[in-house]
Amino acid sequence: MQVPIRKPGKYTHLKPDPHLTEGKFNEIKNKLQRLKEIRPEAAREVRRLAELGDLSENAAYQIAKGRLRGINQEMLELEDHLHSAIIIKQDEYTDTVKLGHKVTAEIAGKQITYLILGSSETNPSEGIISSSSPIGSALLGHKAGDKVKINQKNKIIEFQIIKVE
Numbered sequence: 001m002q003v004p005i006r007k008p009g010k011y012t013h014l015k016p017d018p019h020l021t022e023g024k025f026n027e028i029k030n031k032l033q034r035l036k037e038i039r040p041e042a043a044r045e046v047r048r049l050a051e052l053g054d055l056s057e058n059a060a061y062q063i064a065k066g067r068l069r070g071i072n073q074e075m076l077e078l079e080d081h082l083h084s085a086i087i088i089k090q091d092e093y094t095d096t097v098k099l100g101h102k103v104t105a106e107i108a109g110k111q112i113t114y115l116i117l118g119s120s121e122t123n124p125s126e127g128i129i130s131s132s133s134p135i136g137s138a139l140l141g142h143k144a145g146d147k148v149k150i151n152q153k154n155k156i157i158e159f160q161i162i163k164v165e
Helices: 022-050 059-083 134-139
Strands: 102-107 110-117 128-130 147-152 155-164
Touching (some): 134 155
Parallel strands (some): 110 128
Antiparallel strands (some): 147 155
């Protein structure tokens, strides 16, 4: 049995955003450690199944080999992400919006607070946005009191920055 080979997608080889909080950095490190712990067992399983005979028709061997390959690939990606990581320091006070800052802005009479982080930690429903998002990139570099305009879907949205924490 041959394992199907798929063409990689458009976004397959994009590097992850290197900007991480210390918590996310530790989370990735823990995930890498867990993979290092399960890898030897996966390798033993591949070795055991290889001894059963004809590898071309041994479906269990093909599946185990694919699992081991996946573990190895994920470990490489996580190690690369950790080596290129830039930790966001949130204790740095400044009146200019930077990565790791909370920004309170007024939009059409409503106050909204955003936390600006790297793209690997975003959660817009909780107010955590990426520095590369339209809103995040527009807010970066501005100060409290500044008005920021964002062109979104054929309309211009105006933000009034109230507070930078």
